[in-house]
Amino acid sequence: MRRMAHDPITAATVQDAPHLEPHFAFPAAEAAATEKLNARAARPNVAMIVFDDVGWGDFGCYGGGVAVGAPTPNIDRLAREGKLLTSCYSEPSCTPSRASLMTGRLPMRHGLMRPPMYGEAGGLQGEITIAQLLSDAGYVTQAVGKWHMGENRESQPQNVGFDDFYGFLSVSDMYTEWRDPYFFPEIVYSEERTRWIENQAFSKCFVHAEKGGEIEEVEEVTIPVLSLLDDMWCKYSQAFIERMAGIDQPWFLYHCTRGTHFDNYPHPDFLGKSPAKHPYKDTIVELDDIVGRLIQTLEDTGQLDDTIVFITSDNGPEMETWPDSAYSPFRSAKGSTWEGGQRVPGVVYWRGMVEPGQATDGIFSLLDWFPTLLRVAGATDATPDDRYIDGVDQTSFLLGDGAQSNRKYLYYWLGTTFSAVRCGEYKMMLASTSDDDRDIQNSGGFSGVTQKYTYSRLYNLYLDPKEQHSYMIRKIPYLDAFTAGLGQHFRSFGKYPAKSVVGGVG
Ligand code: CA
Secondary structure (H helix, E strand, O other): OOOOOOOOOOOOOEOOOOOEOOEOOOHHHHHHHHHHHHOOOOOOEEEEEEEOOOOOOOOHHHOOHHHHOOOOHHHHHHHHOOEEEEEEEOOOOHHHHHHHHHHOOOHHHHOEOOOOOOOOOOOOOOOOOHHHHHHHOOOEEEEEEEOOOOOOHHHOHHHOOOOEEEEEOOOHHHHHHHHOOOOOHHHHOOHHHHHHHHOOOOOOEEEEEEOOOOOEEEEEOOHHHHHHHHHHHHHHHHHHHHHHOOOOOOEEEEEEOOOOOOOOOOOOOOOOOOOOOOHHHHHHHHHHHHHHHHHHHHHHOOOHHHEEEEEEEOOOOOHHHOOOOOOOOOOOOOOOOOHHHHEEEEEEEOOOOOOOOEEEOOOEEHHHHHHHHHHHOOOHHHOOOOOOEOOOOOHHHHHOOOOOOOOOOEEEEEOOEEEEEEEOOEEEEEEEEOOOHHHHOOOOOOOOOEEEEEEEEEEEOOOOOOOOOOOOOOOHHHHHHHHHHHHHHHHHHHHOOOOOOEOOOO
């Protein structure tokens, strides 16, 4: 008899406990992954490199690179020698994504539905982060670069699990946009308004902090300083990696770049260096070079074989700031639950452990790192049991040769409005941002209105990656594939109610 293939639409999941997301179980792949991990002398280091607003298609390994005027040879090489995820998902915008990565929980559970801006209150306080749990398990934890998960004391990185932080607490544009006469002439050329904004209670400096300590201001982020940040932050991470080579503890580096969030002012060494000669593209080239430098430091210090490297973006391209914006072949952009808002690059590289040369379309969410990192750190028992964890352990998917994703459903939330669910190549949509041709380009994901469909829509993401042709009337039998997943998801909020910290409006 022919062995039946695993089909994510028809296969059943298992749920290990009421507070854990159901997942596909592959006993043989699980055993192989465990054997691979147990064969190692020590637990691995983790280097997570999170770009800001970089599009799914920007890198050469995703079809961009040279084709869109910004070659990315370093990232392309890691993708060739590692695993390239084509269905890697963030949340629709920065803070929700980063907090989901940190907590393994959807925005409706950690409560950060949109980014806090210009000193707004609210952040990660009360959540349990992967950094905290890895720290408890004996890891040295370092955060570098953009934070943007709350500026309040209890939400700052040194108070939610990181031993050290060097970066800024908010988001790039907030430090410089009002200083640039091109964007804000009415402020720059007005003494009254300049004083007015300078006196507003939001941070204007990048900072340093050590575990449990107070934030120290390092330098005010003027435009010339901003252009040097990614280079400075790279050097800080390189120094951390070099220091760790002499320490008998595993480590977790959470390196978040400034680029390519608008507005981009590339480092002087990279200004005009991309074939496109555009600041956004120059910044992509600079970020690729930074990836090369970090990898080289791991190699030079003998730690490359012992380190899981992951490269991603926190959301899709920001199209409201075109042409300072990214490339994605999908519909719409950052802020939306169309694929353009949430489908992000995902390159997993671990020499000797992740099989080289694999591109896979298995569904992977940034949520999944929480249980996956606990697993590789041997700390699964530390998983909180007083709250719902939306991530699933993807260790067997990442370490297996041709292995399948452990995730069956991907749930899309537009603020507090449930938007869609994906299973296999199908995505059923109940609500979205404006259904207008313009949401593909300018005006982008943040500008649209939330619309709920009278009847749900169904998109086949293989035939229709731009989500332009609802297939529902033709494909009604597929409803069955989604009913169980939707029911399970909505019921989970009964025992584990939603939380609202920032942005409670759908
Ligand atoms: Ca972002």
